[in-house]
Amino acid sequence: MTASARSYAASGIAAGQRIVTTYDVGPFVAGAALAAFDRIGLCHIPVGTGNTERLMLAVDALGPEAAVLTPSYAAYLVEWAAERSFDLQGSSVERILVAGEPGGGEPTFRAKLEEGWGARATEAMGIGDIGPSLWGECEEQKGMHLGARGFVHAELIEPETGVALELDDGATGELVLTHLQHRAAPLLRFRTRDHVEVRMSPCKCGRTSPRVRCIGRTDDMLIVRGVNVFPSAVREVVSAFAPEVSGNILVKPQAAGVKQEPPLPVSVELARGTTADDALAAAIRDRLRNVLVVQTRVDLVPWGSLRRSDYKSTLVEHY
Numbered sequence: 219m220t221a222s223a224r225s226y227a228a229s230g231i232a233a234g235q236r237i238v239t240t241y242d243v244g245p246f247v248a249g250a251a252l253a254a255f256d257r258i259g260l261c262h263i264p265v266g267t268g269n270t271e272r273l274m275l276a277v278d279a280l281g282p283e284a285a286v287l288t289p290s291y292a293a294y295l296v297e298w299a300a301e302r303s304f305d306l307q308g309s310s311v312e313r314i315l316v317a318g319e320p321g322g323g324e325p326t327f328r329a330k331l332e333e334g335w336g337a338r339a340t341e342a343m344g345i346g347d348i349g350p351s352l353w354g355e356c357e358e359q360k361g362m363h364l365g366a367r368g369f370v371h372a373e374l375i376e377p378e379t380g381v382a383l384e385l386d387d388g389a390t391g392e393l394v395l396t397h398l399q400h401r402a403a404p405l406l407r408f409r410t411r412d413h414v415e416v417r418m419s420p421c422k423c424g425r426t427s428p429r430v431r432c433i434g435r436t437d438d439m440l441i442v443r444g445v446n447v448f449p450s451a452v453r454e455v456v457s458a459f460a461p462e463v464s465g466n467i468l469v470k471p472q473a474a475g476v477k478q479e480p481p482l483p484v485s486v487e488l489a490r491g492t493t494a495d496d497a498l499a500a501a502i503r504d505r506l507r508n509v510l511v512v513q514t515r516v517d518l519v520p521w522g523s524l525r526r527s528d529y530k531s532t533l534v535e536h537y
């Protein structure tokens with residue numbers, strides 16, 4: 219709870235403010251988050267998932283300063299509001315705290331959320347096995363600080379070999395966590411499957427704990443001709459083609475398993491009212507090759523054809 223409170227408080231939310239939350243989770247995780255909001259001194263408005271109308275009514279009627287949700291749901295709500303002429307940018311929400319999947323720390327995706335909500339977006343990250351919201355981003359938006367310092371020990375490893383890596387500025391690898399304080403079932407060197415980039419340089423906010431940015435889940439990672447490809451990184455590159463594209467993508471590997479032969483098929487959803495054109499597909503393909511060193515086949519699909527989520531997005535679908 220202390221760790222979660224530190225992580226969420228890093229975002230700048232303060233005692234006396236109202237926060238609307240959208241998570242439907244088990245008693246352990248939900249309870250800890252609830253207690254964290256209490257501890258910060260927030261007025262907690264729990265709404266849960268699956269009822270967007272009720273959530274937006276709560277935003278409209280109760281005037282929360284902050285909202286907690288997954289980045290996918292935050293992005294969906296921007297579209298939802300635009301379709302109904304709901305003034306999301308003019309709402310009371312000043313901060314959105316996103317967690318549950320990568321996205322909130324990706325510059326293009328974050329910019330889209332911040333513009334759509336007229337709010338500052340910061341991210342938090344935890345893992346059910348170890349604890350909720352262990353990491354939380356501060357107002358500098360330069361990665362998530364380890365709020366659970368003293369409760370959890372963080373290490374970085376090379377995922378293929380398990381070799382430990384130094385926590386140096388810019389180092390990337392899989393995050394491994396160990397409980398330092400846990401009464402029931404402490405875990406030692408638990409592999410999170412989260413692939414992160416570490417930042418150790420001093421943060422302007424004054425917090426001294428290490429920071430991470432989640433690049434993707436090792437579970438979602440594909441290897442194309444020896445190159446690691448994270449679907450969330452593909453989405454980030456594609457999102458830069460807005461307003462031609464909606465920002466929704468689906469990677470469709472041809473073969474079972476992690477290793478794939480190029481070109482890797484990627485469905486890219488067009489923005490509303492945009493029609494497919496070969497030059498756009500070629501430009502996206504070239505950018506993906508230059509940035510991620512991966513050969514793709516870009517299929518432009520119409521607006522609304524890829525599934526939205528009020529929880530976590532599916533970015534990979536095997537044939």
Ligand SMILES: [Zn+2]
Binds near residue numbers: 357421422423424425
């Ligand atoms: Zn900071």
